[in-house]
Amino acid sequence: MSNDEELKQKVIEWFQKHSKEGHTKFYMKDVVHDLCGQYEKRAIQKAMNDCTVDGTLKYWSTGSSTMFCLPENF
Amino acid sequence: MEDKTPMVDELEKGPWPSYVKELKRAAKKHDSVKDLIKVQERSFQRKMTQWKHGGIVGVKGYGGGVIGRYVQNPEEFPNVAAFHTMRVNHPSGWFYDTKALRTICDIWDKHGSGMTNFHGSTGDIILLGCTTEELQPTFDELSEHGFDLGGSGSDLRSPTACVGPGRCEWACFDTLGLIYDITKTYQMELHRPPYPYKTKIKASGCPNDCVAAIARSDFSLIGTWRDNLRIDQNAVKEYADKKFDIQRLVVAKCPTEAIELVKGKLELTHPEDCVRCMHCINLMPKAIRPGVDTGATILVGAKAPIIHGAVLSTVLIPFIKVQPPYTEIKQLWEKIMEWWDENGKTRERLAELIDRMGMPAFLKAIDVEPCPQMVNTPRANPYFFWG
Numbered sequence: 001m002s003n004d005e006e007l008k009q010k011v012i013e014w015f016q017k018h019s020k021e022g023h024t025k026f027y028m029k030d031v032v033h034d035l036c037g038q039y040e041k042r043a044i045q046k047a048m049n050d051c052t053v054d055g056t057l058k059y060w061s062t063g064s065s066t067m068f069c070l071p072e073n074f
Numbered sequence: 075m076e077d078k079t080p081m082v083d084e085l086e087k088g089p090w091p092s093y094v095k096e097l098k099r100a101a102k103k104h105d106s107v108k109d110l111i112k113v114q115e116r117s118f119q120r121k122m123t124q125w126k127h128g129g130i131v132g133v134k135g136y137g138g139g140v141i142g143r144y145v146q147n148p149e150e151f152p153n154v155a156a157f158h159t160m161r162v163n164h165p166s167g168w169f170y171d172t173k174a175l176r177t178i179c180d181i182w183d184k185h186g187s188g189m190t191n192f193h194g195s196t197g198d199i200i201l202l203g204c205t206t207e208e209l210q211p212t213f214d215e216l217s218e219h220g221f222d223l224g225g226s227g228s229d230l231r232s233p234t235a236c237v238g239p240g241r242c243e244w245a246c247f248d249t250l251g252l253i254y255d256i257t258k259t260y261q262m263e264l265h266r267p268p269y270p271y272k273t274k275i276k277a278s279g280c281p282n283d284c285v286a287a288i289a290r291s292d293f294s295l296i297g298t299w300r301d302n303l304r305i306d307q308n309a310v311k312e313y314a315d316k317k318f319d320i321q322r323l324v325v326a327k328c329p330t331e332a333i334e335l336v337k338g339k340l341e342l343t344h345p346e347d348c349v350r351c352m353h354c355i356n357l358m359p360k361a362i363r364p365g366v367d368t369g370a371t372i373l374v375g376a377k378a379p380i381i382h383g384a385v386l387s388t389v390l391i392p393f394i395k396v397q398p399p400y401t402e403i404k405q406l407w408e409k410i411m412e413w414w415d416e417n418g419k420t421r422e423r424l425a426e427l428i429d430r431m432g433m434p435a436f437l438k439a440i441d442v443e444p445c446p447q448m449v450n451t452p453r454a455n456p457y458f459f460w461g
Contacts, residue, residue, distance in 0.1 A: 059137040059267070063128070064272060
């Protein structure tokens with residue numbers, strides 16, 4: 001598994017774990033905050049965006065601010 | 075719900091143009107607009123919105139440009155069950171030819187409600203009322219004709235410029251060129267929301283600031299000049315000959331008493347005091363013009379929220395030459411975004427972050443030296459403490 005794929009997997013795991021705790025939608029900053037000890041901030045942001053392209057994450061927006069969620073929680 | 079809409083009909087009365095009349099015209103073509111009028115009647119009756127918002131964001135690969143809107147009672151108003159807004163990025167300075175406008179309207183009549191808003195407060199072309207299924211086909215067809223979506227959510231909102239040198243003799247730099255370049259350069263930031271909240275760049279060619287950059291953008295460039303006003307004394311004489319009261323209307327109203335009328339000649343007696351308010355230029359455009367050593371002032375931190383108070387920009391760079399490829403300006407903006415992204419809380423704009431962390435911390439982070447022009451009113455209060 002490449003580094004990019006590994007990070008995307010970590011991001012999805014993060015969402016799966018936290019989606020069970022009540023919230024289903026998260027800001028990019030929430031994810032970056034938790035994973036930035038292990039990965040570069042830019043790499044995490046890129047991985048999250050890549051996940052939206054391949055459909056493993058979805059954007060959710062109020063129109064003024066944007067969040068991310070798993071497709072099943074959209 | 076019955077079809078009668080007496081409260082909405084009230085808005086057709088009076089001598090002014092009425093959007094209700096236009097809605098009723100559109101309703102003959104689109105069932106969604108019929109339902110929209112009924113929804114508005116309902117909202118007037120109940121004195122509250124009948125819309126839910128939040129949800130769908132965009133088309134494939136985009137994190138902005140579509141704002142999800144859903145009606146609260148889809149069973150009652152099925153034709154507006156999903157009534158999303160699309161933001162189409164506007165050309166710099168809002169210059170279109172009629173062919174482009176017809177193209178947009180035809181696409182929108184085919185895929186959406188036919189209702190538009192030229193332009194929304196973001197500056198974008200607003201297409202109101204798209205079903206979820208039609209979002210992608212609308213985008214695809216717009217793309218085929220060279221249009222792209224604008225910003226929404228936590229991204230860089232569509233950069234905006236005044237008409238600049240395209241129509242205005244006072245433009246101190248090429249606002250259209252700069253904003254076009256910025257839009258092209260920051261496509262990622264525009265379409266993939268990476269920030270704590272929204273952010274906006276605006277460029278005004280002169281201090282008249284026709285796009286309200288000083289009040290409505292986190293990063294604004296406003297045209298200015300380093301040398302002195304250019305005064306054509308022959309034109310001044312023409313104004314005087316036509317009984318234009320130069321002393322009362324222009325000289326007496328100069329906020330810093332920088333100009334005087336001396337023996338029939340208008341003279342900039344205190345050029346160092348001129349604050350570029352544009353008053354004299356606006357009143358005597360044939361006689362007074364900006365200087366020739368032109369550029370822009372960069373300001374940061376404006377925002378105009380509905381609930382909390384508005385914040386005007388603060389001067390960051392008093393003067394900068396604005397020339398392609400705009401490297402210095404872009405590098406500065408990137409540094410600011412980096413600091414904001416790193417330190418900003420969710421839904422915290424740049425102005426609020428500067429206020430929270432202090433101007434000295436901000437200047438240090440972006441490597442800009444403090445200067446006197448950053449003080450709001452230097453002669454009145456030199457002791458302005460940031461944070």
